[in-house]
Amino acid sequence: MRLPMRPDHQPRPLVSRGVSAPSLLSELLQGLAVQRRVIVAIILREVRTRFGQYHLGYLWAVLVPLLLIMTLAFVYAALGRRAAHGASVELLLLSGMMAWLTFIDTQNQASRAYQTNRQLVVYPMVSVVDIVIARALLEFGTKLAAMSVLTALFWAAGYDVGIADPLGVAAAMLTVIYLGAMFGHTIGCVLVIVPSFLFIVATSRRILFYTSGVLFLLSDVPTEWRTYVLYNPLAHVIDMIRGAWIDSYSAPYGDVVYVAGWAVGLTATAAVGELVARRRRLGANQ
């Protein structure tokens, strides 16, 4: 029985104090290296726990949206609804549903980052923020892959789902992930302090869904109602995704500045929430 070698690197000092500028920089770089290592380790672990535990594994990432889209497409066909701007109903639903699921899954994963990983608090280099970042990155990869597979499936089935601007779609998806992660982390922090906040979250999710434009194009909404729908930042981002996806649609309602405002605001609430919740989380563990 041989003991393993000691690793070369020291762990990141959790607090630095009274150090000169150059070593502060090197400590910062070392800290970033540790954080990258931790995030990679969490991603690899989450890959096993997110879908790996279930039968069919990562196939669910494709099957869940496919089932939802097919059901809605069936209802739309029964009602005789068609999409405008030369896009098919399937494309409308595919783009909207993937954006919504990406948002809501990321939000869910982020808000439960602490709750489902309490055992990690013993390792001082792991923070809840690292778990949120790892989960958001994994969600981004999973959803982009699922979106590609679904697009290929619909294309193979004869639907016109070609993506005009793939980079634009990916950028909008990244925005959705960011909003979801910040919103989710804010919720997770509030839940540490006020558990009954859960009921407000569940209600707000439904309102967000019905006003997000997953089920309709914003141009189909009467002007007086559209003003209200456009308070929902997701409605803007989903419009942007469709604008990038559909060649003939120019996304007239996607306001980048409005979405950026939400991103900044949610980043601030997540940061404040983290500061307040940090002590409570640790205190609750004794």
Added chain:
Amino acid sequence: MITLDGVSKSYRTANGYRVILDDVSILLPTDRHIGVLGRNGAGKSTLLRMISGEEEPDTGKITRRARVSWPLGFTGGFHPALTARENLRFISRIYNSDIEEVTAFVDDFAELGDYFDMPISTLSSGMRARLAFGLSLAMRFDFYLIDEIVSVGDYWFRAKAQAEFDRIRNESGMLLVSHSPATIRKFCDTGLVLRNGRLVMFDALEDAIDFYLDDD
């Protein structure tokens, strides 16, 4: 070296605040074997968790310049749905240890057999304790934090654990928390007494024990 700089910590209880540390500044050398003496409820375990980084002080700073272990005997750091092997991989990654070497050592040491590839939730508490103990040995920490010496497993495992513990003791520092002066005498060379929110260090162990027993 571990530095506590102006560290305060208290808990809110039904009868007001209970102070664990009150503005404590102290240097803990990580190459010594330090025994922490304190009455039940003085906050020894909280102190240990704060030194490990698991808990933050209310005010003040704790700086670690060494590989400091999690509190030994703690078995909650595993993901219940993942296997022992998968948990070892994760922990080796975050501590930058060699995955293969750690896995080989712990597999041999903890003697879990087929359970090494079973989810943690299916392991008995004895198995989990052996796994956690083996892992903390394999991590080769510079400074081990131990909350009361508890013997783990059956007789054969105890003999093996004892041998490995002695080996680690020779090459690493440790901080041992106990309410028993006999245990501290056996394993430590430096004494630290936690009392009324103060932490007092004694170079001579017997002075620390006298001071601890003198509390009436």
